[in-house]
Amino acid sequence: MKSLSKILLLTIITFLSFPVISHAQNRSSLELMSFELNRIAGVETINSIAALDQGQKFLDSLNSSETWLTDLLDSGPVQNPKRILTMLHRIWLQDNYIANDDLKRSFATACSLAMGMNTRLDEDWMFNRYQYFLDSWDNGRLNKCFSDLATWERRYIARGPQYSSYSSVESLKYLQQRICLPRKDYVGACWQAPYRGHNCFGDSVQGPKYYQPFRGSFSCDPEMAITVGGVCGALSNLGTAAAIANGIPATSMGEPGHCAYAVNTAPGIWTPAYSLSWKRGMHTSFYRGTWTDLMLAQACFEKPDLVHKAANLQRLAHWNESLGNIKDADLALAQAIKTHPMHYAIWIDRAEFAIRHKFDAKWWKAYHDDILELLAPAHEEPAWHLLSKYVYDNLTTKMSNAARTEIFLQYLKSFDDFGAGRWNIESAWSWMTGKAGGSSTQRKFLRQLADATITSPGLGAACLAWVKNYYEKDDRQWLEFQNWLVARLDSNGDGADSIIRQLGRTAMPAAAKRGDLASYQAIGKLCSRLYKSTDTKGIDPFPGELLTEGGAMNISGIGEHYDSPEQHWGVLNMHGGALHTNTTTTPWVEVKLGNFGLLNGIVIQNRPGGFMSRANGARVLVSTDGQDWQQVGKLEGAKLFYRIDLSQTKPQAGYLRIERDGQCMHFARILAYGQRTN
Amino acid sequence: MNNLKKIIILIAIAVLASNSxxxxxxxxxxxxxxxxxxxxxxxxxxxxxxxxxxxxxxxxxxxxxxxxxxxxxxxxxxxxxxxxxxxxxxxxxxxxxxxxxxxxxxxxxxxxxxxxxxxxxxxxxxxxxxxxxxxxEVIKVNKTVITLIEDSAKYQNLKATADKANKAKDTKAELAALTELAQLPLNQPKDILKRIKELDPADTDGLQARLSFPHWQKLFADTTSRTQKGQGPEVEKELNEMLKNKVYTKEQLATIHVAIGICHRHQAGHEAQAAVAFQQAAQIAPGTFPAEVGTRCYEAWYKKTK
Incomplete structure (x- = not known):
């Protein structure tokens, strides 16, 4: 009897503790997924698919396979289900056994999901593409890593680059032969096409005549770009298409006035290529076309078991909602988020669920707190998107200014640096400041905002530059802010310069490391008032643009001993500055150029005075990706100026490196000249 | 002792084998x-x-x-x-x-x-x-490798012959060797054309002209650049001089005609001449790349030109 009581008690405790799990146990995973497929597609679509040749048999096959449904439902958003299912049915019709073949099933599903991502994609184009990739795999033409990819990664391959002609079957066939490289090397594949703003006829790439004399003489557009040339759009699509043709996930992406791309260079690693800015709009994306969205997708889908577990809870919520069990549905969604907080779709789903059922501010506060605790610390940009799109309107509208700004500050304090990459945090700051209240409240909030972020090496530079810009037309406010900042940060009583110097020392290296040229430049310029401009006498420039201008620099032993990072900015331009590496096995200086270019030459100005011989023997290298370096020169002797003439070879470069063995180096200027190629 | 002998013999065989x-x-x-x-x-x-x-x-x-x-x-x-x-x-x-x-x-x-x-x-x-x-196919790769070896060995021998002839001041033998070498489908020694020109200033069989014929991309780009700088008549004259050289292949001649077309295209009032040049490119070597380019330029830009 005692035992029975115990069992009963335990059952009650279990039921009370895990009400959602108990529901989940009542529904099998297959049931939940089958329900979800019908829910997403809708009766009309399901009926239309069933009416196709062997349509019902196809749906039965799909609904009876847990692995296939997992591929379909747990590999990112399912958009335009009719297009997806139509494509999948067409592939299945050709091969009824795809459900039993992991690679075929996964790639067929990826191609079908990609059809839903872009309604302009042609069904025949995708079908041929599916067949060509499978044939390529069977014949050993794809990189071996293709077999290890997950369905969500294969969606990038299925989708192709922005220019669909760069990924036609003819193009794939050509590129598999023409550019076949180890996975990481596709970040340099774009340079196989020469950068030419005007073709050899003198016609601009911006007009229709650029390719007109040549169209038809080549097997495909990538071959034409490699032979005739192109600018950033053609080059980036070429790099993307080359990776994709060989079975490597990649996507082209837009940047302000530029086009770049990203390659999945190793499992879990996405590397930007030919990129000039963090302001990226991804041409293939799951939820939003941002870089941080891609980083979050990676963090989410690299854990497929958690994705499946969380998604089953989400599906259970949908089931409960369909039955009118709103409380159970909410509990299931809450549990889904806690199971896998990186699953962005569930966050959105939960917010929209709350809007549908008109949940109160108390509910939104709990959701808000979950975001700050579970998502914002590592992925603050997607967190911001959820907060600004869903939460603040439902939570802060009726609040006092003080309470509202307190809510904003809670978000700002939930992370201490850029988590998954630089993003437009300035727009978030501006938005919050605008919503803070009247001008005096705004001023107060702005200081609270700065107080929360200014000491962060990553955020500090961006924040200071943003505040300066915010007060662009109000010198008095800017001065007042600086005074406040000095009082806030200056424990030594050295004044504003001391603060700016301190920011230069912490924020500039962080910005350089992240490749955040805008922040580096903003703080660099601000710091330049702290040191005098160096005499330009003796500089004999090479033809072309000064490509180092607008760039960023990092050195070995940054900020140690004799180095003052706040003086680095001037090294890359005519202002002049100073750098001093440490002494280690191979001290180095690395510069990310302000623009990619074909180099005509490099001028390096030594630190005048004693020890100029320390530069003797230093190697000068260039790179297009900051990874693979090619030596282009050597510094010889103890000179004030070194000139490396590259006019004969004109190496393509986006990065420059100076290194030597066993001796520190110190320079006043590093100036690279050439023809811009972006 | 017997074992030691065996080991020594084995080592000796191994050393000999590695040096064989x-x-x-x-x-x-x-x-x-x-x-x-x-x-x-x-x-x-x-x-x-x-x-x-x-x-x-x-x-x-x-x-x-x-x-x-x-x-x-x-x-x-x-x-x-x-x-x-x-x-x-x-x-x-x-x-x-x-x-x-x-x-x-x-x-x-x-x-x-x-x-x-x-x-x-x-x-x-x-x-x-x-x-x-x-x-x-592996069998075809084998063939590619063999051809590469044969060409490379030929290069090596011809280079040695040319160097030997140069030392012996046998200009005829040196020219013969370099002429053959220059036609191999391999990277060429630096300044080979310069040396051939020194040995045969008259370019007796037109080899230098054919080998030094610029890549179409360079010829077209140079023509564009110089014409845009106002050197159109001069460029046109040079290209017409090239046309007189009978040693060029039909494809090379078509390339020159396209360049002439480009030259006229960048000169105001030369539309009719441009049309003729592009058409000539198309007619002289049908099916070749420059002929296709000439056809497209004519069709797209000058078909209606009188």
């Missing part, structure tokens, strides 16, 4: 390949492949290089074979070992793997076969 030279040698590393090549004045053939990512390269490596089964019966010249493995995701241990094997190798001129490179013993790169020039 039968014209063909498979080296275990890039550096070792060049050491052997320098010793025996051999061509070096390097297969550059990726064993952990590239199936095609691995197939060639396994079928021909690893098993040393390149059909050697047709190889009459001294040749050293080796391979360079470009790994995609090696462990630290694999990387260290592989870097050691690949030491000295630079992927000069390689844009696609697998690649088969041919070198002189001093490291001069003669040719890179890659992309569609490396067939998929």
């Amino acid at each position: 030279w039968a014209g063909v040698y498979f080296a275990n590393s890039y550096e070792q390949a060049f050491q052997a090549a320098k010793k025996h004045n051999s061509i070096v053939i390097v297969l550059v492949h990726g064993s952990d990512w590239n199936v095609k390269g691995q197939k060639i490596y396994t079928s021909l290089f690893k098993t040393k089964t390149i059909n050697r019966s047709s190889v009459k010249d001294n040749v050293v074979f080796t391979d360079v493995d470009i790994l995609q995701s090696p462990s630290e241990f694999q990387k260290t070992n592989n870097d050691q094997r690949n030491k000295g190798f630079k992927p000069q001129g390689i844009h696609s793997y697998p690649a088969i490179c041919s070198y002189l013993p001093d490291g001069t790169l003669l040719a890179v076969k890659q992309g569609q020039d490396v067939p998929t």
Whole structure:
């Protein structure tokens, strides 16, 4: 009897503790997924698919396979289900056994999901593409890593680059032969096409005549770009298409006035290529076309078991909602988020669920707190998107200014640096400041905002530059802010310069490391008032643009001993500055150029005075990706100026490196000249 | 004692075997390949492949290089074979070992793997076969390698003949050797055309003209650039002079006509001349690239020109 009581008690405790799990146990995973497929597609679509040749048999096959449904439902958003299912049915019709073949099933599903991502994609184009990739795999033409990819990664391959002609079957066939490289090397594949703003006829790439004399003489557009040339759009699509043709996930992406791309260079690693800015709009994306969205997708889908577990809870919520069990549905969604907080779709789903059922501010506060605790610390940009799109309107509208700004500050304090990459945090700051209240409240909030972020090496530079810009037309406010900042940060009583110097020392290296040229430049310029401009006498420039201008620099032993990072900015331009590496096995200086270019030459100005011989023997290298370096020169002797003439070879470069063995180096200027190629 | 003798004999056999030279040698590393090549004045053939990512390269490596089964019966010249493995995701241990094997190798001129490179013993790169020039079928790859060896050996011999003739001041023999060398499908020695010009200023059979004919991209770009700078009449004159040279192929003549068309296109009031030039390009060598370009330019821009 005692035992029975115990069992009963335990059952009650279990039921009370895990009400959602108990529901989940009542529904099998297959049931939940089958329900979800019908829910997403809708009766009309399901009926239309069933009416196709062997349509019902196809749906039965799909609904009876847990692995296939997992591929379909747990590999990112399912958009335009009719297009997806139509494509999948067409592939299945050709091969009824795809459900039993992991690679075929996964790639067929990826191609079908990609059809839903872009309604302009042609069904025949995708079908041929599916067949060509499978044939390529069977014949050993794809990189071996293709077999290890997950369905969500294969969606990038299925989708192709922005220019669909760069990924036609003819193009794939050509590129598999023409550019076949180890996975990481596709970040340099774009340079196989020469950068030419005007073709050899003198016609601009911006007009229709650029390719007109040549169209038809080549097997495909990538071959034409490699032979005739192109600018950033053609080059980036070429790099993307080359990776994709060989079975490597990649996507082209837009940047302000530029086009770049990203390659999945190793499992879990996405590397930007030919990129000039963090302001990226991804041409293939799951939820939003941002870089941080891609980083979050990676963090989410690299854990497929958690994705499946969380998604089953989400599906259970949908089931409960369909039955009118709103409380159970909410509990299931809450549990889904806690199971896998990186699953962005569930966050959105939960917010929209709350809007549908008109949940109160108390509910939104709990959701808000979950975001700050579970998502914002590592992925603050997607967190911001959820907060600004869903939460603040439902939570802060009726609040006092003080309470509202307190809510904003809670978000700002939930992370201490850029988590998954630089993003437009300035727009978030501006938005919050605008919503803070009247001008005096705004001023107060702005200081609270700065107080929360200014000491962060990553955020500090961006924040200071943003505040300066915010007060662009109000010198008095800017001065007042600086005074406040000095009082806030200056424990030594050295004044504003001391603060700016301190920011230069912490924020500039962080910005350089992240490749955040805008922040580096903003703080660099601000710091330049702290040191005098160096005499330009003796500089004999090479033809072309000064490509180092607008760039960023990092050195070995940054900020140690004799180095003052706040003086680095001037090294890359005519202002002049100073750098001093440490002494280690191979001290180095690395510069990310302000623009990619074909180099005509490099001028390096030594630190005048004693020890100029320390530069003797230093190697000068260039790179297009900051990874693979090619030596282009050597510094010889103890000179004030070194000139490396590259006019004969004109190496393509986006990065420059100076290194030597066993001796520190110190320079006043590093100036690279050439023809811009972006 | 008997055992010691056996060991000594075995060591001696091993040493002798390693030093033996039968014209063909498979080296275990890039550096070792060049050491052997320098010793025996051999061509070096390097297969550059990726064993952990590239199936095609691995197939060639396994079928021909690893098993040393390149059909050697047709190889009459001294040749050293080796391979360079470009790994995609090696462990630290694999990387260290592989870097050691690949030491000295630079992927000069390689844009696609697998690649088969041919070198002189001093490291001069003669040719890179890659992309569609490396067939998929092993038997055809074998043939490609043999052709590469033959061409490279020919290069080596012709260069030696030319150098010898140069020392002996036998200009006729030097010119003959250089003329033949210049037509091999390999990277050419620096300044070879300059030397041929010195030996045969009159360009007796037009070889220099044909070999020094600029790439269409350069000819068109130079024509555009100079005409836009106001040198149109001068450029036109030079191009017409080129047309008078009877040694050019029909394709080269068509290329010149396109250049003339470009020259006129950038001069105001020359539309009719441009139309004629592009049409002539199309007619002189139908089916060739410059003819196609000429046709398109005419059709798109000048068809309605009177």
